[in-house]
Each structure stands twice: as C-alpha cells, then as structure tokens.
Amino acid sequence: MTTTVAVAGSTGSIGTQTLEVIDTDPERYRVSALTAGSSWEAVAEQALHYRPDVVVLADKTNHAALRQALPAQIAVAVGSDALESVVADADVTVNGIVGFAGLPATLACLEAGKRLGLANKESLIAAGPVVQKARRTPGAELIPVDSEHAAIHQCLRGTSDPRRITRLQITASGGPFRGRTADELASVTVKEALAHPTWAMGPKITIDSSTLMNKGLEVIEAIELFGAPSDLETELGFDDIDVVVHPQSIVHSMATFSDGSTIAQLSNPNMRGPIGYALAYPDRLGAPFGEVDWAQPMTLTFEPPDRTAFPCLDLAFAAGRIGGTAPAWLSAANEVAVEAFLDERISWSEIAVVVEQVLTLHDGGMGETLESVLEGDRLARVRAHEALSRSSHPQGTQS
Ligand SMILES: NC(=O)c1ccc[n+]([C@@H]2O[C@H](COP(=O)([O-])OP(=O)(O)OC[C@H]3O[C@@H](n4cnc5c(N)ncnc54)[C@H](OP(=O)(O)O)[C@@H]3O)[C@@H](O)[C@H]2O)c1
Numbered sequence: 444m445t446t447t448v449a450v451a452g453s454t455g456s457i458g459t460q461t462l463e464v465i466d467t468d469p470e471r472y473r474v475s476a477l478t479a480g481s482s483w484e485a486v487a488e489q490a491l492h493y494r495p496d497v498v499v500l501a502d503k504t505n506h507a508a509l510r511q512a513l514p515a516q517i518a519v520a521v522g523s524d525a526l527e528s529v530v531a532d533a534d535v536t537v538n539g540i541v542g543f544a545g546l547p548a549t550l551a552c553l554e555a556g557k558r559l560g561l562a563n564k565e566s567l568i569a570a571g572p573v574v575q576k577a578r579r580t581p582g583a584e585l586i587p588v589d590s591e592h593a594a595i596h597q598c599l600r601g602t603s604d605p606r607r608i609t610r611l612q613i614t615a616s617g618g619p620f621r622g623r624t625a626d627e628l629a630s631v632t633v634k635e636a637l638a639h640p641t642w643a644m645g646p647k648i649t650i651d652s653s654t655l656m657n658k659g660l661e662v663i664e665a666i667e668l669f670g671a672p673s674d675l676e677t678e679l680g681f682d683d684i685d686v687v688v689h690p691q692s693i694v695h696s697m698a699t700f701s702d703g704s705t706i707a708q709l710s711n712p713n714m715r716g717p718i719g720y721a722l723a724y725p726d727r728l729g730a731p732f733g734e735v736d737w738a739q740p741m742t743l744t745f746e747p748p749d750r751t752a753f754p755c756l757d758l759a760f761a762a763g764r765i766g767g768t769a770p771a772w773l774s775a776a777n778e779v780a781v782e783a784f785l786d787e788r789i790s791w792s793e794i795a796v797v798v799e800q801v802l803t804l805h806d807g808g809m810g811e812t813l814e815s816v817l818e819g820d821r822l823a824r825v826r827a828h829e830a831l832s833r834s835s836h837p838q839g840t841q842s
Contacts, residue, residue, distance in 0.1 A: 447475035448722065449533035451526070451548040454485040456645045457539030457562040457588065457714065462489065464719045467730035472722065476529035480544070481505065487512040499525045501544065523547050531555035535722060537588065538563040541647050542778050543771075543820055546570055549577075550813070556582030560721030564589055564664045565778070569771035570816040571667045572809075578673070585668070586721040591661050592668055593717035594695035594708035599675040600725075601706060602698075608677045611669070612697040612705070613661055614689040615748065616641045616712075618653040621690060625752045631791045633784065641692040641712045650781045654794055655748060658686050659759020660777075663770050666763060681764050686756060688746045693735065709735055754795045758802060768808035768819030775820045776801035779827035789834045800830040 448465060452458045458479075465472045474493040479486040481502035490498045490513055497518040500509060510519045520529070527547050530536045536552040537560040538545050545563030550570075552559040554577045561567060567574050567585075578585050587593050591613050599605045619638050620628055636653040637646060644652070651657035662684050669677045687697075695717075697707040710716050713733030722728070735741075750757055755777070762773035780797040783789045789797065804826050810816045 445473045446471060446534045446722070447532075448472050449476035449478070449530050449536040449552075450474060450539065451476075451478045451530060451536055451545070452480075452539035452541065452563070453477040453489055454479040454482040455539050455541060456643065457537065457718070460714050461537045461539060461560075461718050461722075462493065464715050464722060464728070464730075464732075465493075467719075467728065475533045478526055478529065478540075478548075480540075483509040483512070490517055497525075497529050499529055501526065527551035531557065533557065535560060537718060537721065538566070539588075541565075541645055543569055543775060546816075549574060553577035553583040553585065554580055556580045558584040558586060558721075560586050560588045560718065562588040562718075564660055565774050567667050568660055568663045569768075569774045569820060570810065570813070571663075571671075571770065572811045573813050573816055574667070575671050578671075584724075585673070586724050587664070587668055588714075588717050588721050589661060589664065590712070590714065590717045591696040592664060593720050595665060595669060595698060596675065597708045597720070598696070598698035598706050599669065599677070602700070605669070605675050605677045607701045608679065608698045609701050610683050610685060610699040611665060611677075611679060612685045612687045612699065612707075613658065613665060614687050614692070614694050614696050614745075615655065615658045616652065616692045617688040617690050617748070618655065620653055620752075621688060622749075623752060625792070628752060629790065629792050633787060636784070636791055640690070642714075644714075646785060647778070647781055650784060650794075651777070654755040654791070655686075655753035656755035656759060656777050656794070656798070658748070659756045659763075660774065662686065662759060663763040681760055686748050688748050689744065691741075691743055693741070693743055694745075711735055755798065758795065758798050762802055762805075765805065768810035768816060768823075769802065769805050771810060771816055771819040772805050772823035772826075773798060773802055775823035776827040776830075779824055779831065783831050783834075789831060793834055797827055797830045797834070800833075801826045 478499040483505035546566040549566040692712040710733035715732035719728035762769040780794040
C-alpha cells in the first residue's frame with residue numbers, strides 16, 4: 444500500500460532530503476502535499492516533478508504566480524488553515540519547517556491521528572504540554588527526525604522496559620567553534636558561524652549548532668519525547684542527560700541502562716537516515732544512508748562541552764527545569780537573536796546575552812493551552828526586541 448507524505452518545509456534542507464528519501468521507494472511513498480514559506484519558484488519546480496495533490500505557501504504574496512506556474516490538477520493554497528488541512532489528510536507528515544512557525548503543522552498532524560516525522564523541534568519545545576495532549580489522539584505517532592532523538596528512539600526500542608534507562612548521552616559535534624575560548628568567540632563572523640564541520644543544514648539550526656543552543660533545545664526535546672507518556676516512556680529528568688561532544692558525528696546518541704551498559708546508534712552524518720527511519724518505522728528503509736564502512740580505520744573521540752564559552756547550553760537546561768512557557772520564551776528569544784546575528788545587528792556572543800535577559804523576565808506562564816503558548820511566544824519576542832535595542836554592537840561591523 445502506498446503511504447501519502449506531506450512534506451512541510453519542502454524547500455529547506457530537511458524538506459529536500461525527505462524528497463530524496465522518497466525517491467528511493469516511489470512504490471511505497473507518494474508525495475501528497477508540498478509546503479513552503481515564500482519560495483514559490485522552488486516549490487513550483489518540486490511540484491512539477493512530484494505531482495502532489497496540493498501545494499501550500501505560507502506567504503500569500505506569490506499565490507497568483509504559483510497558481511500560474513502549475514497545472515490545474517495541482518491545487519494551490521495559502522496560509523495556515525490550508526497547511527493544517529493538507530497535513531491532516533496525509534498518512535505521514537515530515538515537518539521540516541523552521542522555528543515556531545512549524546507549530547500548526549505539528550498540532551494538525553497529531554490531532555488528525557496521523558504520524559508526524561518531527562524535525563521542527565521548536566514546536567515541541569515551545570508548546571510541550573499542548574503537543575503532549577495532541578499526541579494522545581488515537582492513531583497519533585510522533586517519530587523524531589532529529590538524528591540524536593532518532594538514535595535514542597532506536598536505543599530505547601531495544602529494551603523491554605525503558606524505565607531501566609538511567610541516563611541519556613546526547614552527542615554534539617561541537618560546531619565550528621569547538622575549542623575556542625569566550626574571548627576568541629567575541630569577534631567571530633556570520634560566515635564562520637555558518638561553516639559547520641559535519642552537517643549541511645539551514646542557517647538557523649547552523650547558528651544554533653555554533654552556540655550549542657541547538658544541543659540545549661535537543662535536551663528539552665528529549666525530555667518531551669522520552670519523559671512523557673508513550674510506549675518508550677522513561678523516568679528521566681534534566682539531571683539524567685549528559686551532553687557529550689563527539690566531533691566525528693558518528694555516534695548520534697546513547698542510552699545507559701541500570702546495569703551500567705550503554706548502547707549507541709552509529710552511522711555517518713546523513714539526515715536521510717533519520718528521515719527514512721521516521722517514514723518506515725517500525726520497518727526499515729530498503730536504501731542505506733550513512734552506512735559506516737567498518738573495514739576502514741576510524742577514531743571516535745568524546746569530551747565534555749565547554750559550558751563557559753557556550754552559555755546557551757545551560758540557558759536551555761535552566762528553561763527546561765523552569766518548565767511551563769520558559770522553553771517557549773527561550774526558543775522565541777533565540778529565534779529573534781539568531782536572526783539579528785544573521786543580519787549582523789548583534790555579535791555572536793550577544794545571542795546568549797539576549798536570551799538570558801529574556802529568560803530572566805519569564806512570567807511564570809504554564810503553557811497548558813495553545814493561547815497561552817502563543818501569548819508566551821509573542822511576549823518573549825517583544826522582550827527580545829527590547830533587549831536587542833539595548834545591544835551595543837554597531838551594525839555592519841562583521842564581514
Ligand atoms: N537541516 C538539518 O539537517 C536538520 C537536522 C535536525 C533538525 N532540523 C530541524 O528541522 C527544521 C528545518 O530545518 P532546515 O535546516 O531544513 O531549515 P531550512 O533549510 O531553513 O528550511 C526551512 C523550511 O521552512 C519553510 N518556512 C520558513 N518559514 C516558514 C513559515 N513562516 N511558514 C511555513 N514554512 C516556512 C522554508 O520555506 P522557504 O524556502 O519558502 O523559506 C523551508 O521550506 C528546524 O526546526 C531544524 O532545527 C534540521
């Protein structure tokens with residue numbers, strides 16, 4: 444039977460790689476919907492190739508141009524309602540939208556009782572309690588696409604009782620600035636921050652990897668995924684998660700059992716592997732992605748992160764421990780700060796300063812309803828823009 448797949452954020456790094464995975468088994472998977480933010484030409488080109496039922500653009504501006512570029516058999520729609528409806532119709536959605544904008548797709552898929560392959564970690568982090576409620580919809584399945592969580596998912600599947608897991612080790616490449624001191628990091632440029640040593644990804648997550656905020660977000664994501672009711676529920680909290688810097692990005696994460704044994708998932712860095720895992724689960728994809736050649740010599744190294752040079756990591760732990768809407772505030776403030784850094788309005792080091800300033804203003808919101816999450820996100824963005832206006836970094840000084 445063919446599985447229909449909605450690719451949300453199809454023009455991005457995760458989206459295009461999802462299409463490449465689907466290409467390996469066109470009998471098994473059919474693209475039913477493609478969605479993008481504003482890149483209408485790129486999504487039109489994809490639609491002419493994959494012939495989905497519908498294409499959705501978030502930005503209304505180029506609706507007419509997109510309509511004109513596609514044959515009448517392919518429906519064209521704009522806006523959030525259309526996105527929610529195409530996601531609800533597909534058997535599986537891979538959510539590769541970047542940032543908080545991914546929340547409607549996450550909720551619509553789970554509330555329709557369908558499978559969600561989740562790359563868009565920000566929606567789960569910002570709206571944890573709301574997403575957990577949606578996850579309880581009969582038929583709903585949340586399979587992580589983030590490589591670390593796909594790894595942990597595979598480690599936990601191997602045990603009859605996930606409560607026998609006592610610690611998780613989430614690995615981090617360390618990003619482009621591993622080994623640098625806080626002083627050395629004060630003057631790094633956007634270009635340097637975008638030069639990730641092991642993964643080719645979209646700009647926002649690449650900057651998050653350089654600050655280790657991505658790893659902090661992944662710690663919160665791990666608690667949401669594996670600390671909440673599901674068939675892989677553990678009893679783990681924030682004190683039970685280690686972040687381990689592993690520059691080769693071959694070990695994607697690990698789980699340690701009560702008897703002291705650690706199991707890990709290994710493959711070369713290639714996001715098509717975790718994407719295929721989320722599509723095929725509980726089966727496996729027929730095509731290998733990132734298979735390790737064990738006949739070749741290889742050295743794997745592990746070291747603790749430098750929490751002084753990369754303060755975003757502990758800011759994320761702090762937000763996770765506060766709970767409620769604090770992770771939403773952290774994630775929103777980070778989105779605003781990263782955008783400002785990419786626009787060269789603040790320095791790299793000021794990303795953490797902005798996030799910390801916003802987090803200290805958290806209002807104790809609990810985030811149990813969608814409205815309160817949306818309000819938390821809105822307020823945090825206001826506070827982040829206020830923090831930016833206090834920033835001392837002169838515009839245009841980076842190259
Ligand atoms: N890339 C990776 O290897 C990787 C690995 C693990 C997790 N993730 C996570 O996956 C998500 C996507 O990352 P990415 O690297 O693929 O990002 P990306 O390359 O920047 O792609 C983002 C996608 O989201 C769309 N989009 C942007 N703003 C939107 C909006 N307001 N409404 C609807 N769609 C919008 C973009 O459309 P336009 O092209 O029209 O702007 C694009 O299709 C992030 O949450 C990231 O943390 C990524």
